[in-house]
Amino acid sequence: MDYLPLFADIRQRPVLVVGGGEVAARKVALLKKAGAVVKIVAKALQAELLDLEQKNEIEWLAQSFLPEQLDDVFLVIAATDNKVLNQTVYEAAEQRHRLVNVVDDQAKCSFIFPSIVDRSPVTVALSSSGASPVLVRMLREKLEALLPQSLGKMAEIAGKWRPAVKEKLPQIKDRRVFWEEAFQGVFAQKVGSGHFEEAEKTLADQLEKGAEKQGEIILVGAGPGDAGLLTLRGLQALQQADVVLYDYLVSPAVLEMIRRDARKICVGKRAGHHSVVQDETNRQLVALASQGKKVVRLKGGDPFIFGRGGEELQAAREAGIAFQVVPGITAASGAAAYAGIPLTHRDYSQSVVFITGHCRQDGKGLDWATLARPHQTLVIYMGVMNAGKISEALIQYGRKADTPVAIIAHATKPEQQILNGRLDQLENLAKQAETPALLIIGEVSGLQSDLAWFSSQSDKEDRQSSLINLA
DSSP, X not given: OOSOOOOOOOTTOXXXXXOOXXXXXXXXXXXXXXXXXXEEEOSOOOHHHHHHHHTTSSEEEESSOOGGGGTTOSXXXXXXXXXHHHHHHHHHHHHTTOEEEETTOGGGBSSOOOEEEEETTEEEEEOOTTSOHHHHHHHHHHHHHHSOTTHHHHHHHHHHHHHHXXXXXXXXXXXXXXXXXXXXXXXXXXXXXXXXXXXXXHHHHHHHHOSOOOOEEEEEEOBSSOGXXXXXXXXXXXXXXXXXXXXXXXXXXHHTTSOTTSEEEEOOOOTTSOOOOHHHHHHHHHHHHHTTOEEEEEESBOTTSSSOHHHHHHHHHXXXXXXXXXXXXXXHHHHHHHHTOOSOBTTTBSOEEEEEOOOOTTSOSXXXXXXXXXXXXXXXXXXXXXXXXXXXXXXXXXXXXXXXEEEEEXXXXXXXXXXXEEGGGHHHHHHHOOSSEEEEESGGGGGHHHHOOOOOHHHHHHHHHHHHHHO
């Protein structure tokens, strides 16, 4: 190791910062966050430091540096662009055995500032010993994404409960099992949702019952396909899961983000493929969670928009299983954005309606008169099979035949396909569309060619093909 990693307690300890510019201000902010008594030596202070000095939150000790200013400080930071002055500060600190950091000059640092992930009281510090700051920054960004913001509060509550847990469970092994279950189970979920009293009650119940593991169900929206659109909370859930029940609409790239040793079960429904009936999916969710497992139900898009998420949670509630929901970017929003179609626009559409295209044979069940109103956007899930009926009904109830439409298949993925046309061409367009696909009907669909930003070769080929076939 080039440096010994240490966490220093500098609360109420004097720290000297030489320099009064932007770099010095960043260091002062960090020092103050750690509780240091900050003293400044500088010819002038930038606005933020001057404000702190006027509020008596830092001390402007002097305008010129003198070696004796180091006699009573814990550590010193030189943050000036004057190399001679920085050298003087470094030598004076070394002579007095004071820890010193000369900013951006590793050779003159007896300590360095690591990159920090702050979830106080949990703190993660990363350093490459000055070799590759950019790499460390990238690692920090990954950790920021993986570590929930509630981690600090979780640690705070755990610290409060440590004596009681130690008294109840004198064996180290039993305490380890207890805390592992707490940090991965319902306690962590309650803290994450801000229900701190319920979280502590969960700890009390867990302590009373012993090491019996509590299962839970997490309903996660996987987004429309692009793995980059999975939420951070969704990623965290996938990394913690014991079992993941997923649909066909979940992309392989998202499935790759599941914890390697987690069990994966496909419970999808798709025409022409083996399908798992909803009651069986509900049964599996409850059965697995009843075994004490953390079960993730992973759905394409958002689980509460044509995803039957409500039905699955009703089954969990009836069985007394704890659950939570992680929303996802719904297919309508993701597909429209990647196609360059604003779902609303003050010049073209003042409302948007999401409907399912699984129409009844008699055509009833939908308020076609309302759906056919102009200046609104219709987003139709699972509508390819009934595109002809949809087009016919909308025109019958007053929607103009030349209303722009778009069919988007494999939305947000590299193989995304967009077919454009008019409402009276919808049936023919649907025959060319791959599945799964989404229908967007309304004036805003006409903006697609102007606002398209995400495209692939298949987009261009399919668009050219559709124009030829419809000519």
